[in-house]
Amino acid sequence: MDRRHFLKQSTLASSLFFVPSFVKAFENLSASSLGYKRLVVIQLSGGNDGLNTIIPFRNDDYYRYRPKIAISKPDIIKATDELGFHASLLPLKKLYDKGHVTIINNVGYPNPNRSHFRATDIWQTASDANQYLQTGWIGRYLDTYGNEPYNAIEIDDSLSLALKGETTNGIAAKNPQVLFKTSQDPYFKNVLKYYQDEHLSEHNLGYLYKTMIAAESSATYIFEKHKTATSKQTYPNNAFSNQLKTTAGLISSGIETKVFYSSLGGFDTHANQLNSQSRLLEIYAEGIDVFVEDLKQQGTFNDTLIVTFSEFGRRVKQNAANGTDHGAASNLFIIGNQLKTPGFYNDLASLSDLDDNGDLKYTIDFRSVYATVLDKWLAVEDQTILNSSFPKLKFL
Amino acid sequence: MKQRDIQHLYWRSGFGATPSQITVLSNKDRRQIVDALFLESAEPTILEVDTSEIDHFTGQLLLKNKSQRREFRVASTKKLKEFNALWVHRLMVSNETLREKMTLFWVNHFACRDNNIFHVQQFNNTIRAHALDNFGDFVKAISKEAAMLKYLNNKQNRKQRPNENFARELMELFTLGEGHYTENDIKESARAFTGYNHNFEGEFMLKMKEHDYEFKTFFGHTGRYDGDDIIDIILEEKQCARFICEKIYSYFVNEVVHQEHVEELTEVFYNDYDIASLMRHLFMSDWFYSESNIGSKIKSPIEFIVGINKTVPVTFKNDIDIIKIQKLLGQTLLNPPNVAGWKGGKNWIDSNTIMIRLKLPSVLLANARISVTEKGEFEDPYEKYYYKKKKNTFAKVRVDWKSFEQEFIYSTFDDIKSQLLIPNLSQGTKTYLETLSKSSKRDFCVQLMSLPEYQMC
Numbered sequence: 005m006d007r008r009h010f011l012k013q014s015t016l017a018s019s020l021f022f023v024p025s026f027v028k029a030f031e032n033l034s035a036s037s038l039g040y041k042r043l044v045v046i047q048l049s050g051g052n053d054g055l056n057t058i059i060p061f062r063n064d065d066y067y068r069y070r071p072k073i074a075i076s077k078p079d080i081i082k083a084t085d086e087l088g089f090h091a092s093l094l095p096l097k098k099l100y101d102k103g104h105v106t107i108i109n110n111v112g113y114p115n116p117n118r119s120h121f122r123a124t125d126i127w128q129t130a131s132d133a134n135q136y137l138q139t140g141w142i143g144r145y146l147d148t149y150g151n152e153p154y155n156a157i158e159i160d161d162s163l164s165l166a167l168k169g170e171t172t173n174g175i176a177a178k179n180p181q182v183l184f185k186t187s188q189d190p191y192f193k194n195v196l197k198y199y200q201d202e203h204l205s206e207h208n209l210g211y212l213y214k215t216m217i218a219a220e221s222s223a224t225y226i227f228e229k230h231k232t233a234t235s236k237q238t239y240p241n242n243a244f245s246n247q248l249k250t251t252a253g254l255i256s257s258g259i260e261t262k263v264f265y266s267s268l269g270g271f272d273t274h275a276n277q278l279n280s281q282s283r284l285l286e287i288y289a290e291g292i293d294v295f296v297e298d299l300k301q302q303g304t305f306n307d308t309l310i311v312t313f314s315e316f317g318r319r320v321k322q323n324a325a326n327g328t329d330h331g332a333a334s335n336l337f338i339i340g341n342q343l344k345t346p347g348f349y350n351d352l353a354s355l356s357d358l359d360d361n362g363d364l365k366y367t368i369d370f371r372s373v374y375a376t377v378l379d380k381w382l383a384v385e386d387q388t389i390l391n392s393s394f395p396k397l398k399f400l
Numbered sequence: 401m402k403q404r405d406i407q408h409l410y411w412r413s414g415f416g417a418t419p420s421q422i423t424v425l426s427n428k429d430r431r432q433i434v435d436a437l438f439l440e441s442a443e444p445t446i447l448e449v450d451t452s453e454i455d456h457f458t459g460q461l462l463l464k465n466k467s468q469r470r471e472f473r474v475a476s477t478k479k480l481k482e483f484n485a486l487w488v489h490r491l492m493v494s495n496e497t498l499r500e501k502m503t504l505f506w507v508n509h510f511a512c513r514d515n516n517i518f519h520v521q522q523f524n525n526t527i528r529a530h531a532l533d534n535f536g537d538f539v540k541a542i543s544k545e546a547a548m549l550k551y552l553n554n555k556q557n558r559k560q561r562p563n564e565n566f567a568r569e570l571m572e573l574f575t576l577g578e579g580h581y582t583e584n585d586i587k588e589s590a591r592a593f594t595g596y597n598h599n600f601e602g603e604f605m606l607k608m609k610e611h612d613y614e615f616k617t618f619f620g621h622t623g624r625y626d627g628d629d630i631i632d633i634i635l636e637e638k639q640c641a642r643f644i645c646e647k648i649y650s651y652f653v654n655e656v657v658h659q660e661h662v663e664e665l666t667e668v669f670y671n672d673y674d675i676a677s678l679m680r681h682l683f684m685s686d687w688f689y690s691e692s693n694i695g696s697k698i699k700s701p702i703e704f705i706v707g708i709n710k711t712v713p714v715t716f717k718n719d720i721d722i723i724k725i726q727k728l729l730g731q732t733l734l735n736p737p738n739v740a741g742w743k744g745g746k747n748w749i750d751s752n753t754i755m756i757r758l759k760l761p762s763v764l765l766a767n768a769r770i771s772v773t774e775k776g777e778f779e780d781p782y783e784k785y786y787y788k789k790k791k792n793t794f795a796k797v798r799v800d801w802k803s804f805e806q807e808f809i810y811s812t813f814d815d816i817k818s819q820l821l822i823p824n825l826s827q828g829t830k831t832y833l834e835t836l837s838k839s840s841k842r843d844f845c846v847q848l849m850s851l852p853e854y855q856m857c
Contacts, residue, residue: 121513125738134565136573136740138747153751162728163750165737173750186755191762191850198832207656208698209823211746212754212852219751274470324466 041381042255044264044310045142045166047127048288050271051120052314053281054334054364058107058352061088065355069321073278073328084348092285095293096337103346104296105339106399110353111373112333112366116316120272120330123315128166130371130390141374142263143169144389145382149262150174154222156263157254159247167265174263175222180250184227187220196220229257237298240290244268248295256302262382271314275325288312292339309381309400310339313370320355321362332359333366336373338399345399372397401430407822408694409683411857412652413437414497415706419807419819434683438676441499444529447490448521449482459600479517484726484733485719487524491702492709502531502675504702505651506538510574511741513734514547519602520734523547535644535673536635539574540628544596544604552739554596559612564590567630569739575634577643581619588616593627641670645678652682654693655745661687695823695856698748701729703857704757708849711807711820713800714764721795728756754852761849765799765842801842808845813838820848823856 059075060066062085067074080088081097089097099105115133117123129137139147142156147169150156156167156174167174177183186192199213233253239245247266254261268288273281292310299305317334333353353364372394378386380400387393401409406425410417414437417425425433454475462469494500506527514520523545530538542548543566549555554566567590571581595611598604606626616625619633634640645665649657664685669678682688699707705725708714716722726732730753731742742748749757808816817833825833829851836847848854 121735122738134568136569136738138737138740138743161752162730163752168747168750175751186759189755189759191847192755192758194835195758195829195832195851198828200826200828206823208696208746209852209856212698212749212855215749215751215754216758216852219754222751223755 040258040260041307041309041383042262042264042304043377043381044251044266044308046288046310046312047124047265047267048271048284048312048314049120049124049267049269050273050314051123051316051318051330052271052284052334053273053277053328053331054314054317055320056277056281057090057093057285058083058109058335059088059090060086060352060355062086063352063355065320069355071322072326073322087348087352090282090285092282093289095289099293099296099339100347103343104341105337106343106345106347106349108336108338108349108368108373108397108399109351110333110364110367111313111336111370112316112364113369113371114366116332116359116363116366118316118330118332118361120315125165127313127315127370128164130374138165138168139170140164140166140168141389142167142265143173145169145263145378145384146172146174148388149382149384152222152225152260153218154226154259154261156265157226157261158265159250160266164265167263174265175219175226177223177226178247178250180223180227180230180254183223187223192216192220226254226259229259230254233257235298236301237294239294239298240287242287242291244287245291245294248291249298252295252298252302252304255299255304255308273318273327274323274329275327277327296339306341308340309342309377310337311373311377312337312339313373317364319362320358320364332361332363334364336370338373343399349397349399368397369394376400401425401428401433403818404694405430405689406433407819408689409433409437410497411703411707411822412501412688412697413679413683414501415491415703416710416857418710419811419815422819430684434680437498437683438532438680441496441502441532444499444525444531445494445496446525447483447487447528448525449479449486449517451479451517451521454479454517462600473515476515476517480515480520480734481719481723483517483521483524485716485722487733488702488705488722488726491706492713498679499528499531502679503528504700505648506531507733508736508741508744509647510542510548511736511739512545512547512551513736514550516547516602519546519550519598522602524734530675532676532679533674535669535675536631538675539570539631539634542574543570543593543627543631544598546598546602546604549596549598549604554593555598557590557594557596558607558610559591559594560610562587562590562594562612566590566593570631571634573739575631575640575643576637577639580637580639580643585618588618589625589630591616592618592625592630596627635673638666638670641673642666645669648678648682651744652679653688654696656696658687661685695853697857698745699855699857700742700744700748701726701731701753702733704729704760704855707857708761708764711849712765712804712845715798715800717796717798721797725760725795729753729760749855754855757855758850758852761846761854763794764797765846765849804845805841808841811841813841813844816841816844817848820845821851821853823853825853829853 056075059080061077061080079091081094082088117126117133128140130141131137146156150172153173153175158164158167158174158176159178160176161178163176196216230253233256239249251264270284299308313336314334316331318328318331323329353367359365371390375386375390375394376397378384378389379396403422403426406422407417457472462472491500512523526541526545530541552566552569553563557563564586568586572578591612595607597607613624615622618630621633645662646657649662668681730748736742838844
């Protein structure tokens, strides 16, 4: 590891840690002026149909492949001469107009896998299609650059593989108060009162105690931080927006968390997809809209980058049930205030030159997106984390 | 045999020993006890759910009819959940503990996942049947299982267009380990597995038109090999025996591998690849019972759940609850993360799972509350996905405290402690235990189960 890099990371971390928590305004200021950059990763679980999300409304193939489920031209919010947003994404289109969104088309990887489980696994571990890793890319980031579980938080009740490292894991905190209460449970708390250092030296048992101590302090820390969060925004009342609200609250509290991970599920639209996808995209876009507004008001939008992906796109040709089957490459959204290439990063791949399954061919490897974010946003060595070198993109 | 040694043997070869078992066994010597373990597991007992309601589906029907396909998929998914719960139940009550424990080891070695209940069930029982038999026959059987043919794409492996996925994992994960073969070995062996396929019933079929009957050169041998020949050539490599023994050692003895002991096992295993002989040698070894091995392992979620149940029988009213607990603890049977399986050991433990583990005994046995919801599944439609997440009741269970009290009727509080906590206790933990109230054996049991030490076996 690069020592200088590491020092930079850890001094930055500790300087933030000692900011007195009651001086909230000051804390916010320090977080932003220090440029404490944070990454928010959102997975659209189930495989979002990218072609009906960002629509190639001038493409005859698109309409020919999807006689029943193509989005008709009047319903599309046109963005370029070729591509437009799904009507449910109006709030996202507005962010796009302000230069806050980069859309990367045809993101995927060689020999794409069409199983939800395996594809998610590949995206979360950043592996090749024929490689099986047991740690996640954010987990490996924590291994090298993290100190505490709360350095990466999943807004959920259990931890995904993405946040599991070799030696360090993130923490799942859907509701900081519930997490805190659990950590203060007598069964949990009382044992720790009696722990002794000799425990810590023992191989596996020591690890259990260490994890308990870290869990307790992380839960307490997250709870204390979260208490100070204020927001003037009203979020829509749904699970996804609640995740974003918790995330925004934690970010504005000046918490020492580099990565937040959350998900919106239900995108597996094999049948009658028009209505269900439309509602899901609406939930996504409305949530993001308030989230960004919240971050802006708290002065943290500048230092927050939001990446939205799905484990795969869907088949170009619709199926008989007015839905779509599992596909391959798809689009990915980057949202932030420091984008070098707002708008569309690249053209949509050809709909007349599909792979053997009738899916879009990828032109950008998802690990290039990770590498770019790691290198240019989190300022760490991407190769150490991804175990390999991927060409960087220019969106940051 | 000493109580502590019996407990160790029973934890590693199964899910712990009850006080009455220990009483009976303590008069016997090591050989007698180990012999009995093998005797109890001599014959596999097939594990099956009632599939009568979906037996009418045929391959022909599904091929032609899309709505029937969907219907089958939904029914199959439901049956898989039943199968999962039935399996956990089997682990809790079966006397064939060694075979079941070996089955758990092998399903994580030949990690596989499928959504056809018939194929999953067949795969699972193939593993159970071979779990203590000849390793070579075992690998050959696995290479012909419908679930595996699908999972590692060997079904798509054709003479005209070879798919190397299975051949690669066969060597990397199933037999030799990384670095003990070349890319060319993968290419050549993949050709030998071309044309492997199965029918709807899950029976193996060789599609002759897709099989490559030409010469292959593999590990210095040349011939018109098929998959079985390739497996035989792999078995000639001592590294294969070593690779398996290392994995066996770290699963059954200690994650910190003792190289000399592994070499000793390798010599035994390489002899005839008989799994039962290997395991017998291991359980008979003095070093297996050395202090550094006892209580050194972190229980897997399944060992943890089944272990609680062996002490205090718990019946789950709904299958879905036992699956939910597996998910929260990070090990859902039939659903390994990928073909590399669960990493195990420390990897079971993160901030969230440790909190759930320490809380679970009081939740299950003492009606404490837990507020967590499981992750939704990809296939869930939107409403269900969120309905699930909103649901906040935990598990509905019936706790059989009577059995516990009968088992522990002659046990002192100190006995209960040494019964439930395997590792040596530090002074701090001992002091903590002093603070616990000793008015009720039940409460004391729950308190012991809520300790980090209870996570070890």
